[in-house]
Amino acid sequence: MLQLSIFLENAQGRLADALNTLADLQVNIRALSLADTKDYGVLRIIVENPEEVAEKLRERNCVVKITQVWVLKVPDSPGGLAGQLNKLVAEGVNVEYMYGFVEKENEQAQVVLRVRDAEIMQAAMDKLALK
Amino acid sequence: MTQDELLLHLRKTIAQVLKAPYYKKRLAEVGIYYPGDVKSLEDFRKIPLTDKEALRQNYPFGLFAEPLEKMVRIHASSGTTGKPTVVGYTREDIQLWAKIVANGLRRAGITSNDVVQVAYGYGLFTGGMGLHYGCEELGALVIPISGGNTQRQLMLMRDFGSTVLCCTPSYALYLADSLEEEGMTKEDLKLRVGIFGAEPWTEQMRAEIETRLGIRALDIYGLSETMGPGVSLECLKGEGLHIDENFYPEILDKDGNVLPEGETGELVLTSFNKMGFPGLRYRTKDITSITYGSCTCGHTGWTMKRVSARVDDMLIIRGVNVFPSQIEEAILSVGGIEPHYLIVVDREGNLDTLEVQIEVNAASFNDEIRELEELQQRLQTKIHEILNIAARVRLVEPKSIPRSEGKAKRVIDKRKEKQLS
Ligand SMILES: [Zn+2]
Secondary structure, eight states: OEEEEEEEESSTTHHHHHHHHHHHTTOOEEEEEEEEOSSEEEEEEEESSHHHHHHHHHHTTOOEEEEEOEEEEOOSSTTHHHHHHHHHHHTTOOEEEEEEEEETTTTEEEEEEEESOHHHHHHHHHHHTOO | OOHHHHHHHHHHHHHHHTTSHHHHHHHHHTTOOSGGGOOSHHHHTTSOOBOHHHHHHTTTTTTOSSOGGGEEEEEEEOOTTSSOEEEEEEHHHHHHHHHHHHHHHHHTTOOTTOEEEEOSOOSSSHHHHHHHHHHHHHTOEEEOOOSOOHHHHHHHHHHTTOOEEEEOHHHHHHHHHHHHHTTOOGGGOOOOEEEEOSSOOOHHHHHHHHHHHTSEEEEEEEETTTTEEEEEEEOTTOSSEEEOTTEEEEEEOTTSOBOOTTOOEEEEEEESSOOSSOOSSEEEEEEEOEEEEEOTTSOEEEEEOOOOEEGGGOEEETTEEEOHHHHHHHHHHHOSSOSOEEEEEEEETTEEEEEEEEEOOTTTOOSSHHHHHHHHHHHHHHHHHHHSSOOEEEEEOTTOSOOOSSSOOOEEEHHHHHHHO
């Protein structure tokens, strides 16, 4: 799956501005995470038609990057996420960052994973029959 | 030029400047009443320097060496502190200036077949008309569009098939930005050479302009007090700016001593054959170095390095001399970042602070904070390497630093603002 990352200055109202722009563009955000430092942050979002949205954001002077991520369904029970991750780590997957969200329709807990090496991740997903 | 020929030229200039009350007084101070009183280069070097301040104090016409009825044109540079500095030209001066610019352009490979878009400002500023008359002298087709109005610049550039662009280097970059925004590419244009000046720029900026506009970018130098643009210009060999034979350059250290060939200091210019507003040992405040020799383009005489800094631009931060161009050099050497930056100098307690804001772009942005922090760190390290003082680098959003259609504003010195308030 493709994720959009947007560079945001850590100034008052910038996050709201960015979200307003996305609303203007009629973009529905399915998952979101904000990583921030003192000066700036990176807003990461999962949306429909990421390439199209990225282009529109660029037209509005946003710096946008498209990155490949994986969405993993997580058993909704204690240790559910840990169990899944342990399996992936055993296959040599190196996680850069992750964030969780709940899919509305079926209340399914999910995580977005960004990994160092996409090929290793794909191989692990195939082998473990994860989705 | 032999020493004797040089002295002869210098004496001719002295004869002319003695007609101006200001110079008559200055020369008397060092015992020069007649041109013949300068018997050697050592005598010449005793002559006090003239600077912008002298023009302000003798505003408006105190340095003119011919009566107003002989003058046909006035130019002036905007005084940031009140009065402008005024310069005047006789008809012969205008013709001389046109020839000087034409000669420089010829060495830059520009011919009567070229279509030249002059996007320097026309008016009291010398940029626009200086290039304009030089191009006409050369027989090129001139588009006197002046500065600004970017969309129109691009439209005419495409429709008229401009082959040469004359403007400030930062405006050239602005045009390159706008080209993309207008949905055009450099292939839609016929540009082949750019003549860029009126502000200091770097080799990296040259590379960026050359790639993005698909042209050779050449540096032109001049200042209204000594003529206007055309005092020196790069030829296609790109080994420096050839100084026209109508100017005699000296490089001085900060105590006013003349430095030998190749050493870096302030450029001081004396003009030959100029009548209305002759210049004698004029302090340009520009920092460069000069060498003597000949070039395959046909130039013989002095060649100067591109001006990378101005005496006035120098910031003193924690006692260290810092030129904005050094910070630009650091930013560009780290790469992946376009040169949109702002230097903010401030004081916290008794300590000067240096912050460099740099716009993040598609090439430098990385989704991982760790990578962004590394970029920030690399920039800080590089600035420290070059300047030997610590700077705080702040990554900011694109287009958040104000753009200018003329000279780019690169420095905000809050210490000065604090002193004023
Ligand atoms: Zn040459």
